Amino acid sequence: MIKKNSYFDSVSLMSISTKANGLDGVEQAFVAMGTEMNKGVLQNLGLLTPELAEAGNGDLMIVVVPSAGAEAGEIIPQIEELLTRKAPGGGGAQISYRTIAAAAQADPGANLAIIAVNGAYAGREARKALENGLNVMMFSDNVPVEEEIALKALAHGKGLLMMGPDCGTAIINNVALCFGNAVRPGTVGIVAASGTGSQEVSVRIHALGGGVSQLIGTGGRDLSAEVGGVMMIDGIRALAADPKTEAIVLVSKPPAPGVEKKVLAEIAGAGKPVVVYFIGGSEEAVTAAGGTFAASSLDAALAAVRLTGSPSVQPQASDATRIDSVRARLTPEQTNIRGLFCGGTLCDESMYALLNDGEEVWSNIQKNPEFVLGAADPSRGHTFLDFGDDEFTNGRPHPMIDPSNRLARLVEEAKDPSVAAIVMDFVLGFGAHEDPVGVTLPAITEAKKVAADAGRHLEIVAYVLGTDLDTPGLAAQTAALEAAGVTITSSSTETGEFARAIVREGIKA
Numbered sequence: 001m002i003k004k005n006s007y008f009d010s011v012s013l014m015s016i017s018t019k020a021n022g023l024d025g026v027e028q029a030f031v032a033m034g035t036e037m038n039k040g041v042l043q044n045l046g047l048l049t050p051e052l053a054e055a056g057n058g059d060l061m062i063v064v065v066p067s068a069g070a071e072a073g074e075i076i077p078q079i080e081e082l083l084t085r086k087a088p089g090g091g092g093a094q095i096s097y098r099t100i101a102a103a104a105q106a107d108p109g110a111n112l113a114i115i116a117v118n119g120a121y122a123g124r125e126a127r128k129a130l131e132n133g134l135n136v137m138m139f140s141d142n143v144p145v146e147e148e149i150a151l152k153a154l155a156h157g158k159g160l161l162m163m164g165p166d167c168g169t170a171i172i173n174n175v176a177l178c179f180g181n182a183v184r185p186g187t188v189g190i191v192a193a194s195g196t197g198s199q200e201v202s203v204r205i206h207a208l209g210g211g212v213s214q215l216i217g218t219g220g221r222d223l224s225a226e227v228g229g230v231m232m233i234d235g236i237r238a239l240a241a242d243p244k245t246e247a248i249v250l251v252s253k254p255p256a257p258g259v260e261k262k263v264l265a266e267i268a269g270a271g272k273p274v275v276v277y278f279i280g281g282s283e284e285a286v287t288a289a290g291g292t293f294a295a296s297s298l299d300a301a302l303a304a305v306r307l308t309g310s311p312s313v314q315p316q317a318s319d320a321t322r323i324d325s326v327r328a329r330l331t332p333e334q335t336n337i338r339g340l341f342c343g344g345t346l347c348d349e350s351m352y353a354l355l356n357d358g359e360e361v362w363s364n365i366q367k368n369p370e371f372v373l374g375a376a377d378p379s380r381g382h383t384f385l386d387f388g389d390d391e392f393t394n395g396r397p398h399p400m401i402d403p404s405n406r407l408a409r410l411v412e413e414a415k416d417p418s419v420a421a422i423v424m425d426f427v428l429g430f431g432a433h434e435d436p437v438g439v440t441l442p443a444i445t446e447a448k449k450v451a452a453d454a455g456r457h458l459e460i461v462a463y464v465l466g467t468d469l470d471t472p473g474l475a476a477q478t479a480a481l482e483a484a485g486v487t488i489t490s491s492s493t494e495t496g497e498f499a500r501a502i503v504r505e506g507i508k509a
Contacts, residue, residue, distance in 0.1 A: 001061075001062050001076060002034065002051060002052065002054075002055050002059050002060065002061055002062075003059065003060040003062070004056075004058075004059050005058050005059065006058075006059065006060040007033070007058055007060070007117075008033070008060060008083065009116040009117055012116075013031055013032055013033070014397035014398060014401045014402070015397075015401060016031050016079070016082050016083060017029065017030065017031045017032070017396075017397050017402065018397055018401050018402040018433065019082050020064075020078075020079045020082060021402065021404070023075060023078055023079070024070075025066050025067055025069075025070030025071075025074070025075055026064060026065075026066065026067065026070070026075055027065045027066060027067040028045075028064075028065040029062075029063065029064050029065070029075075029079065030042065030045075030047065030061070030062075030063040030064075031060070031061070031062050031063075031079060031083075032060075032061055033057060033058070033059070033060060033061070033118060034052070034055025034056050034057060034058075034059040034060070034061050035057050035118050035120070038061065039052065039053060039055065039061075041396075042061075042063065047063050047065070057118065057120070057121075060083075062076055062079055062080075064076060064079070099128070100113060100125060100128045100129050100132060100134070101128060101132055104129075104132040104133070104134060110134065111133070111134060111135055112134060112135045112136070112137065112172065113125075113126075113129035113134040113135070113136050113137070114136075114137045114138075114139060114177060114178070115129065115136060115137070115138040115139065115140055115164070116139040116140055116178075117140055118140065118142075119140050119141055119142030119143045119165070120142075122138055122140035122143050122165060123143055123144075123147040123148075123150075123151060126138055126151050126162070126164075127151060127154065130151065130154050130155050130158060130160055130162065131154075133158070133160070134160070135155075135160045135161040135162075135163075136151075136155065136160070136161065136162050136163065136164070137161075137163040137164060137167055137170055137177055137178070137217065138151075138162070138163065138164030138165045138166075138167055138219070139164065139166075139167060139168060139178050140164070140165055140166070141165055141166040141390070142165075142390075143164075143165035143166075145221060145224075145226050145227065148164075148165055148219070148221060148227055149226065149227055149228075149230075152222075152227065152230040152231055153230070155234075156230055156234055161216065161231070161234060161235070161238065162230075162231060162234075163216060163217045163218060163219065163231060164217065164218075164219040165219050165221070166219050166220050166221070167195070167217040167218065167219045168195035168217065168398075168431075169192070169195040169196075169198050169199055169215065169217050170215055170216060170217045171183070171190075171202065171212055171214065171215035172214060172215075172216075173214070176429065176430045177430075178430070178431050179195055179196075179199065179400060179427070179429060179430065179431040179432060180199065180202075180215070180429055180430050180431070181199055181202060181203050181206075181428065181429035181430070181465070181466060181467055181469075181470055182429065182430075182467055182469035182470050182471075183202050183203060183205065183206040183211065183212050183467055183469070184206055184210075184211040184212075184469075185211045185212065185213070186205070186210050186211015186212055186213060186308070187210075187211065187213055187244060187245060187246035187247065187308045187309075188205055188210055188211065188212055188213060188245070188246070188247050188248075188249060188304045188305070188308055189212070189213045189214045189215075189216075189239035189242060189244075189245035189247070189248045189249070190202060190212060190214070190215040190216065190248075190249045190250075190251060191216045191218065191232050191235035191236055191239065191248065191249075191250050191251070192215065192216070192217055192218065192249075192250070192251035192252065193217075193218045193219065193220055193222045193223050193232060193251070193252040193253065193255070194220065194251055194252055194253055194344065194345040195217065195220075195343070195344075195345075196342070196343025196344060196345045196346050196388075196425075196427060196465070197251045197252070197253070197277075197279075197297065197343075197344075197345030197346075197348075197349075198215055198217060198251050199343070199427065199429065199465060200297045200343070200345065200346060200349075200465055200491075200492045201249055201251055201277070201297050201300050201301050201304075202215055203465055203466060203467050204297060204298055204300075204301030204302075204315075204491060205301045205304060205305055206467050206469075207301075207313060207315075207467070208301060208302060208305045208311040208312070208313055208314075208315065209305065209309075209310075209311050209312030209313050210301070210304065210305035210308060210309065210311070213239075213242060213244040213245040213246075214238075214239060214242060214244070214245065216231075216235040216238065216239070218231035218232050218235060219231065220253075220344075223252050223255030223256060223259045223260070223263070224255075224256055224259070225256040225258060225259060227259075228259055228262065229255070229259040229262050229263045232250065232252075232263050233262065233263060233266050236248060236250070236263075236266045236267075236270055236274070237266070237270075239270075239272070240269075240270040240271055240272055245272065246272060246273075246307070246308045247272060247273045247274070247275065247304050247307040247308050248270060248272055248273070248274045248275070249274075249275045249276075249277065249294075249300050249301075249303075249304050250263065250274065250275070250276045250277065250278070250291075251277050251278075251297070251300065251345075252277075252278050252279070253278075253279050253344070253345060253348055254278060254279055254280045254281070254367065255278055255281075260278065260281070260285070261285075264276070264285060264286060264289035264291065265289065267289045267290050267291045268289065268290045273291075273292060273307045274290075274291045274292065275291065275292045275294050275300050275303045275304050275307070276291045276292065276293060276294060276300075277294040277295075277296070277297060277299070277300035279345070279348050279349060279352055280352060281293070283295070292307070296349065296492075296493040296496075297345075297349060297491070297492050297493055298315055298491045298492070298493035298494070299493070302315060315490070315491065316490040316491075316494070317494075322487065322498075323498065323501045323502065326420075326421070326459050326487065326502055327502060329457040329459070330420050330457060330459075330502075331417075331456060333417055333418055334417070334418060334419060334420035334456065334457075335418055335420060335503070336381055336382050336383075336416070336418045336419050336420060336503075337354065337382045337383075337384075337419075337420060337421050337422075337423060337499045337502065337503055338379055338382075338383050338384075338413045338416075338419055338421075338422045338423070339351065339383070339384035339385065339422075339423040339424075339499070340385055340387065340406050340409055340410055340413070340422060340423070340424050341384065341385065341386050341387065341388075341423075341424070341425050342387055342388055342398075342399040342400045342403065342406070342425055342426075342427050342436075343386075343388065343400075343425050343427055343465065344365060344386045344388055344389065345492075346425045346427075346463070346465070346492045346495070347363070347365060347384050347385070347386040347425075348365060348386075349492050349493065349495075349496050350384060350423060350492070350495050350496035350499055351363055351365075351366075351384040351496075352496065353496030353497055353499065353500045354382055354384075354496070354499065354500050354503065357500050357503075357504055359382055359500075359503060360381055360382065361381070361382045361383070361384055362379065362380050362381055362382065362383045362384075363383065363384045363385065363386070364385055364386060364389050364391060364392075365384075365386045365389060373385070374391065375389075375391040375392050379413060379416065382503070384423075385409070387399040387403075387405055387406045387409075388400065392405055400427045400431070400432045400433060400436070401431070401432065401433055402433070403433065403436065403439060403440060406424075406440075407439075407440060407442075407443040408443075410422060410424070410440075410443045410444070410447050411443055411446050411447050411450065413447070414446075414447035414448070414450040414451050414458055415450055415454075417454065417456060419451075419458065420459060420502055420503070421458075421459035421460070421461050421499065421502055422447065422458065422459070422460050422461070423461045423462075423463075423495060423498075423499050424440075424460065424461070424462050424463075425462070425463050425464075425465060425492070425495070426440070426462060426463070426464045426465065426466075426477060426481075427465045427466070428464065428465060428466030428467075428470040428471075428472060428473075428474065428477060429465075429466060429470050434472070435472060435477075436477070437464070437472075437477040437480045437481055438480065441480065441481075441484055444460055444481075444484055444486065445484065447460070448460070448485065459487060459502070460484075460485070460486045460487065461486070461487045461489060461495065461498055461499065462481050462486045462487070462488055462489070463488070463489045463490075463491065463492060463494070463495040464477050464478050464481070464488070465492070
């Protein structure tokens with residue numbers, strides 16, 4: 001069905017789609033705006049009817065494929081209820097404004113706008129927010145790079161932050177925005193061109209006894225040669241001027257070389273210690289610029305906490321006994337690692353642990369074009385997949401919200417007799433699935449049974465990114481995995497090291 005002129009932002013629709021797919025009697029549900037991209041997804045699924053093809057960008061499409069014995073007519077009202085259900089608490093009336101200008105005028109104290117509309121309109125709305133004196137966090141993706149460059153130039157000129165496009169994580173004045181974790185307030189500021197990378201550093205700081213003053217996201221393209229690191233540089237300057245921040249951490253996947261030089265040149269003028277974690281970055285370049293080099297996310301968190309105090313908890317090292325136990329249960333044919341990740345930087349960090357050891361790794365986010373896999377390609381050798389990449393999420397919720405794509409791949413990987421271990425991440429926090437472990441346990445059980453029926457042991461290695469303050473909590477999610485026979489690692493860094501140890505030392509002659 002189509003609901004004419006019924007706009008919902010992409011963050012809301014991702015959550016609603018996940019809940020709709022969990023309703024009784026639903027084989028598949030699709031709740032999205034009537035954009036050409038979304039209609040293309042329906043076309044590929046064989047679900048695009050002539051009526052849906054006529055939907056406009058401002059129309060809401062609700063598509064239901066009922067399971068056997070169920071009726072779509074009984075399910076659609078339940079989805080409509082999800083669309084109209086108000087969030088609990090507060091008790092006050094909700095006020096809606098038709099324009100950003102009207103909202104800014106009504107609340108002069110507001111200084112931040114979150115943009116989560118279709119990428120075709122996101123730039124226009126962000127420009128309106130900036131022109132009304134609002135800092136911007138743009139969750140929307142699929143925004144042309146030329147528009148990003150123009151918006152960041154406008155924001156820079158006005159002394160405002162332009163976080164994004166495709167900025168999924170920020171913590172501003174102790175409030176987590178979009179995807180984020182509950183961490184204690186503190187004196188470490190983070191500027192990151194990576195959502196899950198910044199989440200990982202923030203939760204590791206929390207686990208070590210430290211706290212976060214601000215977490216500023218830049219968007220994934222900020223350190224590209226085209227954009228030039230504008231937001232990261234502005235973020236460094238903002239934290240340098242922030243009296244609550246005593247040390248700064250920079251987080252990114254490998255930046256463009258010229259942009260890396262520009263960013264590192266800002267360190268000397270910050271007036272505060274700066275820790276740099278650029279995956280695959282140069283220690284020599286960081287040290288020469290006056291920064292503290294971090295080879296891993298855990299190193300970055302540990303360095304930051306040491307610079308602002310002393311860690312109250314020491315990080316855990318990989319247990320050699322556990323690794324030996326895993327190796328002892330493998331057959332000589334089991335030589336490969338398969339990584340199935342929701343977080344791009346978590347995938348990158350684990351993948352680089354193997355790459356740095358000389359292993360060949362196939363991935364949809366590989367920098368080496370010879371080892372790039374598409375979303376539909378079968379795995380080969382060591383394969384690490386980021387299910388949050390655009391190719392997997394086109395027309396679908398992010399896997400941190402709806403992990404169904406990953407669940408099917410998990411069972412499929414278990415059928416390969418060359419697989420020694422499957423490595424997975426589970427991301428807790430605001431915006432994420434309400435029980436990411438619980439929804440995955442049936443697939444883990446099935447994958448282990450597939451391998452056992454074939455006479456093989458299959459090791460599942462999992463890292464849960466979260467804190468004791470998150471809901472659900474870290475301890476409960478970890479305990480559920482352990483009860484299912486899953487090996488738990490204590491950080492993203494240890495995850496990569498554990499996988500590397502299995503491969504490096506565990507192959508039997």
